[in-house]
Amino acid sequence: MAVSTEPATSPSLTRYATLAADIAQSIHAGVLQPGDKLPSVRSCCAARGISPSTVFQAYYLLEARGLIRARERSGYYVASGAHHPPPEPEIARLPPPASLTVDVSERVFSILQASFQPGTVGLGSAFPAPQHFPWNKLAQSLAACARQAQPQALLDDLSTGHSGLRRHIARRYLADGMPLHMDDVVITNGALEALNLCLSAVTQPGGTVVVESPCFYGALQALERLGLKAVEVPTHPRDGIDLPALETAITSHRPQAIWLMSNFHNPLGSLVPTAHKQALCALLARHQVPLIEDDVYGELYFCARRPLPVKAYDREGWVLHCSSFSKCLAPAWRVGWAAAGRFTQAVARQKLTTSLSTNAPAQAALAHYLEGVGFDKHLRQLRHTLATQRDAMTQAIARHFPPGTRATRPEGGYFMWIELPPGCDALQLHQQALSEGISLAPGPVFSASQRFGRCIRLNYGLLWDARTDQALQQLGSWCHRMQQAAG
């Protein structure tokens, strides 16, 4: 029987994905070992009160991810390839947070720009492979809108953005349980501009901003550009930013803002638990500190439903929520937005005075595309691909990297954070890899204080083929060698 492994569009999505996640967790936790037989479909139906087709869907999904194998006439078994994943990294241990002048931008450029060679296996890339996106459909929308465009309409929506697009974005917030008015949405040139405008709106040069350690290097570059100081607060690969350390940082340094990610962190891949998000929100309100929340990976979840951002728990408007279509739909179109709570007008004015407005045809085309059902279908497919490749990367790391290697277990997005064992050096590995046509993002670019010298960020969202696996094998063997050389 030929069965598509793509999740169906039925309302049972939640149930089968939940079941699959439960079983995957049991495998990762070692409750189910390679060779173990899974519960029969019949017993599973009875135990959970679900239909056989739901159970089959969950099993097909697990099979596609390489975690289980069907044996003819016998049932499903945990695959021999379903190794125990590497252990997770520990939280970064840091001295009490200090305030740092940021001076990373040149270093980040020199490290990352070298990675843009054609033909490189782009494990260091910040984008998924372009082949994962629905370019044909987007082109159709673009062509349709370009033909229909009323010249006047192109000028009417200067400033805060195309009204149709803002309405679609507001509707998606609403569907996720975050009622927003479309006027609360400011369209920007990608999330990077949104983040930068938000930062400008709530800070003054010389001020201090709390960032995570590790954090997205773009945040560090923004601080440097605006003459802001950084206070680095450690962030946990599973729980997110260390809340007691954050509160200490707030009381000692009186930051003008906090900048962090709560869903599928860059570079960790981590997802902050709901209770933690709520506690963070309470802390913001208590100290009246704005939070710039970078949620560009929020739609790329592997769990049953979209994890809510911190924004969802914000009753007082302290969260400036930034996202975009660049990571989940249309890279290089550069359309993002900010929903900046009480700072909306300030952000809108920053936008008007820095770049006026965002490309009108792209906004109209996205609004047109979002009219249909294609976006959710595309997202399901993309999530499925990324989840499958996450498993493949986890297994490759377990197989090829030396003992002592740790790796995060992302529940969304496409970044995995690898902590190499003692003796390994990320920058050295980066140099070696580049010379052999493999890119990676070395840990020190994610820190104002050049920490994480033994860590690397890998992208499992690229087009996965034999070269990818070979590249990971090669990275692993260089790590083995470095470890041995160190002794």
Add this chain to the structure above:
Amino acid sequence: MAVSTEPATSPSLTRYATLAADIAQSIHAGVLQPGDKLPSVRSCCAARGISPSTVFQAYYLLEARGLIRARERSGYYVASGAHHPPPEPEIARLPPPASLTVDVSERVFSILQASFQPGTVGLGSAFPAPQHFPWNKLAQSLAACARQAQPQALLDDLSTGHSGLRRHIARRYLADGMPLHMDDVVITNGALEALNLCLSAVTQPGGTVVVESPCFYGALQALERLGLKAVEVPTHPRDGIDLPALETAITSHRPQAIWLMSNFHNPLGSLVPTAHKQALCALLARHQVPLIEDDVYGELYFCARRPLPVKAYDREGWVLHCSSFSKCLAPAWRVGWAAAGRFTQAVARQKLTTSLSTNAPAQAALAHYLEGVGFDKHLRQLRHTLATQRDAMTQAIARHFPPGTRATRPEGGYFMWIELPPGCDALQLHQQALSEGISLAPGPVFSASQRFGRCIRLNYGLLWDARTDQALQQLGSWCHRMQQAAG
């Protein structure tokens, strides 16, 4: 004989446009008076050594501008409507330049945002009427590129921009006598982003920047946003910035940059003479001060060929030249660029860290459009329209506004600066006009010190119809009334 008044695409463009400009100047200077007969075509051919068709083209152009009229079987005569234009404004008299903290942004927003009501006669608009642009051709290019786009190519040109587009822009610089490498061009989200990135690249918060008085309000908003102080140096409606005052400002205030326009100034419409541009360039080199040159109207010239920007005379790389397609081809596409001389890398990095890159489909489509001959053809048509409407506005001002009104004589672009006679108030006129559905840009938004209370900027690039003339008549009658009430 049905004759198109659109300039032909032949190489004689220079000659006929030169002849037309010479005659227009003679009319404006009063050498030729209404009712005077123009030289016959035959004598004109003999005197200038040009062909009859060249003379006819010049006469058709002047006829289209309302400056001359043909009388059957008799020849061409200066039209009765070819009034003497109003006198030009004097240079703003200012005390020796002081350094000012800029605090204009809110005022500018409150004044200008009220103007965006649908149905308003947009004399205050910053854009020409959208109907003047070749939307169908642009849509074709967009659709063609969207269909052909290789996904990978969409990511390859992140950062400094689409290589084809940068090549076209570099070629146009070259054709104008400014040899540039395409890598010297950084593509931005419109010229406004280019200007802001350039300003960030060469200044530090707390520094001082020289601006013109009057100047584009976007410059003042940029200074305010970046915490920079302004030194206002008066600028002449015909000669541009006052060079002795500029040198005094440089030696007394040690500015980190100068920001000005040398071609078709916003709001004055003035064109700085070549010798003045060269002297300015020498001054930059002598004092080693960067110049941010806003040249967004440079292609909209009414004279025979594109006036070179200050950039053309810059041998040492002090000029950061910014322009875009927003005013001359594709408003709301938001594609501009900076050619930043010795600051190119700094500007490119500002771009990467603030908004990463510019909408890829729009860049590809513009490159595609620029492959053809359509751009130059469109520009000729647009220049012709604007020149004709400049004349219509000059005549309307002369006819409807009270004696003592002064007006600039723009040789390009679409802005005219009107100095109202004593007793008139620009902000009061703005309020009155808005309440009757007419927008204008009152003088005080163009100054950090709220000067120019008797000046207004009018846009003659809108779609010219009976309503436009009526609106100008109404503005004139309100001015008469204000003058009488004060008198």
